[in-house]
Amino acid sequence: MHPLTSMRARPLGLAPLVLLVALPLASVRAQYPTTPPAATPIKAAVFPPFQEATLANGLRVVVVQSKKQPVVAVSLAFPSGAFYDPAGRSGTAEMVAGMLTKGAGTRTADQISDAIEGVGGSISAGVDADFLSVRTAVLTNDTKLAFDLLADVVIRPTFPEKELELLRTQSLSGLQLEQSQPSAIADRFFRKGIYGDHPYARKADPASVKAITRDDLLKFHKARLRPNGALLVVSGDITLAQVKLLAGAAFAGWTGAAPAVAATKEPPTGKATEIVLVHRAGSVQSNILVGNTTWAPTNPQSFAGTVMNKVLGDGASGRLFLTLREAKSWTYGAYSAFERRKGLGYFVANTEVRTAVTDSALVELLAQLKRVTVEPIPDAEIDASKNSIAGAFPLKIESSAQVAAQVAAVKLYELPATYLQTYRQRIASVTSATAQAAAVAGIHPDKAVIVVVGDGTKIYEGLKKIATVRIVSLDGSTLKPEDLVVKGGSLDIARDQIVPASDSFAVMLQGNALGYQRSSLVKTDGGWLLTEDSQIATVIQQHTEVRFTENFVMLSAKQTGKQAGKDVKIDVVYAGGRAKGTAATPQPPAGEVKATTIDAEVPAGAVDDNLITTLLPAMKFSAGAKIPVTVFQSGKGTTITMTLSVIGEQEVKVPAGTFATWKVEMAGGEQPGTLYVEKAAPHRLVKLAFAGAPIELVRIR
């Protein structure tokens, strides 16, 4: 111990800074601890005070006052979420919400956004499964404006036809955009899987969005946006008295009984676990969701469920994260959660893993789910979980808006009045036994819905070893395993006919030699290298190198040269089912050279377009044969399917000799033409004539 440690007691904050810095610092310092410092006593958790009132028209009001910053946030929630969409009109609630701010009272959509954004505030409306909520936030100077606009949009929306059509267009584009987001796709199939025909499975689709009429919106608004049953929550630098005054004035004359509450239907009963494989061609990851329906928010087991889920998958110290990410490096994250729905909630575990480990990751994830249901959770993990949840509580009520959201949840989900005040005690009373009971009640790994969104061609075989697999396309239609095979993709060639070789062709224009094309194919480490040089008059001059593996998987394509005096270039690398690089190639019609970034998927079995001549000797030509070849155009980044059709036999004389050939029509590419290949394997190219141009390639060696 240093002799001067007693100086630690000195209140450093009082020391002049210069002095402090001038002191030999080691002398005032306690030793560096090699274990985490112990927690200092946790402060008593006082839930911030809030006030409640009910207005004459039945509207319930909650106010959470905070003078920290000059802001006010208001939310008005109605029990009118997507659950209440009329059958066949999924998306109605969402569209009502979208339309509320698009014309209300005497204001047009533009006037509403000018007014609120002009003062730096915001107003928006949205829906979840259970509720439709309108939110507005402003600086306190503009509180009256916020209430006036809020009242206009919920009481007097005008639903202009023009705005409806615009919103419809945007919704359709939004649905299209969702189809590009694997997590959104997974979520849609998952909810359909767990909720079946229950309204919680409903989701807007193009047909329902097109079917919704202005009348549907008016009806929904009239029936469901009423003061009774709604909840107004105001937080920030404002008092209950001010809120009552403002709301009383803004909502004057607004009346209406509470909207009907739909009877909750029974959930679909759990069946044996089935994997829904949503085929997303070319996906580099698989999005995995596993889960089942659970319980209502008021279920007392939800406290034990929260503690258990903290152990399992809530955050970066959960078992799922620690195994799938930290131990296995299969994913960026793996989590689980109990999601609240007023009628019937659900449990879901999710991860996104690279394609190759999809099956392993799913097996591990299911094993972890099983484990919490059959194996008692050690007390140490339970205690850590409880401490974490208790410690996190202050973080959930840091701002007045967060406090307001917590209070609103209690009211909207009809939780006990003391829910927030007793939350920490309820959590503290959870034991290993009650946590396991909650796992058994809330997680059903043997009757779970499993959704995997990924490249079916690569993950189907692995998944079917885990459970029954139902394959569907992105739009939900059923696929058979054989549908996953890439059509025309896999190249059927006689491998042994690919041998080191050199070829030399003359380029002929109306009988006159105009240039040459020379190529050589050599064996390299683990594959092949094609080198090709071409010169046609002074117009075209190029050097090409294509590398590919022994299994004819493309590795790279490089080309340099000039065309009509302009530099052209291709530099593309193939890896992991994609081609990436750059290309500068002449574009029709004027032949301008355009630089392009190439970043495109390459289907299995595709060959580089510079390689066709090289592969001809090994293709299976016979009378009447039609050979599809998937070709990746490395100069453009696009994939095409060419068809080589044997249309006859012919004896062909070229400088290299006279040959018996198959006459083969080449279609599907940019330059249709006729190939003449030796009839006997290896089917080396003898002559190539382009359709519609007086140019031929003839073998001279």
Add this chain to the structure above:
Amino acid sequence: MRIAQALLALALVSAGALAQEPGKVAVESYTLSNGLKVHLVEDHSSQVVAVDVWYDVGARNERAGRTGFAHLFEHMMFQGSANVKKAEHFQFVEKAGGFLNGSTTIDRTNYFEVLPSNRLNLGLWLESDRMRSLAITQPNLDNQREAVKEERRMRMDNQPYIGVVIDSIASLYDRDKCFAYAHSVIGSMNDLNAAKVEDVTAFFKLYYAPNNASLVVVGDFEPAEAKKLIEQYFADVPRVPAPPKVNCEQAFNTGALRRTVTDKNATLAAAVSFFRVPEEAHEDHPAVELLSNILGQGESSRLNRSVVREAKAAAAAQTLGLYGPTRGPNALAVLAIANQGVAVDSVEKLVAAQIQRIAADGVTEAELSKAKNSFRSSKIMERESALNVAESVHYAETFLGDPLKVNTDLARYGAVTVADIKRVAAKYLQTANSLVLMIVPPEAK
């Protein structure tokens, strides 16, 4: 009586002559002998404390062949240190009920813990332990290299637009004269594959030192106690020689770049335009920021009104800040996602027309006032969270050169005039200063 007063107060404030300001952030700053800068903001309004460390390192410090290091390193910082085992960093914080994260941008790397206030000591200790003794091992490197690749797959390769945008954005800048900004934060997977333990160790020694870092603590703590802990935990972490300066000479208006790229993940075509703009501290920055708001933020923005609502050409049209704040060249990006059945070229033309209109005719006083109010209220609203306050103090120090500018920076924005907006629009939002990407779904090409 109380109600009458409230009414009166309301009547007064509705007249609203004075612009409301955010509450003042009381920053106490000092520097440890090893060069670690410390800024404390005491605030007992909730039982929360934020510990936030910024290292002055980002992608801008990387050289060719070593891209992606700053971000890879951020991952390594969670892999354990002398007294914290692998993955324990997460566990300690989560068990305390806190949350944590780290992030890497072009200009800086941050690490933070938000904790219940009785665990301030834990946050500080965890940060000090990894600053002094990070475990840089081969298994950790291999494991995190894979995690970064997975992050790339999830965030970029499996999503629409973003992969293409990130792979292309670097070409805005001059690779020879400004490599610092002419490459992406995620970096090249080849460079990451080539990274050796020695490289990563060297990177740590160069940049992860107290004299290249800054610690901000905000929230419910007693300053004397916090200072004592900071002294105990950080003061003996050794200082190292200052890292090399970042060089960047980026010219503006170097000629239009235009590209069409197929994005296999996209289902709707999109046009993304980037314009080179100056650094955060530059005198033109506030006007560029407000211009970005007027052009493409909110329902009432020019782009939303014209391209989305009137022309019905786009599902969304807005400005983006892709880079975060910088001390070097930045980019203002405009994204427009074409509606189904609308040619992306025509969407891009509509966007370009709106930009040209501002450059030619300027904006209205009402638009400028809206942008200022919106900026001001966003600054006020972010003051409600301890972490946001901590980030604001770091921002002021790193990008404006003085942590106390957290309280005065808003004035720069208040001073912008409509003439300034027109001037910066004409200066930076010109074709010769742009990169335009046309991103098309596979079948459309």
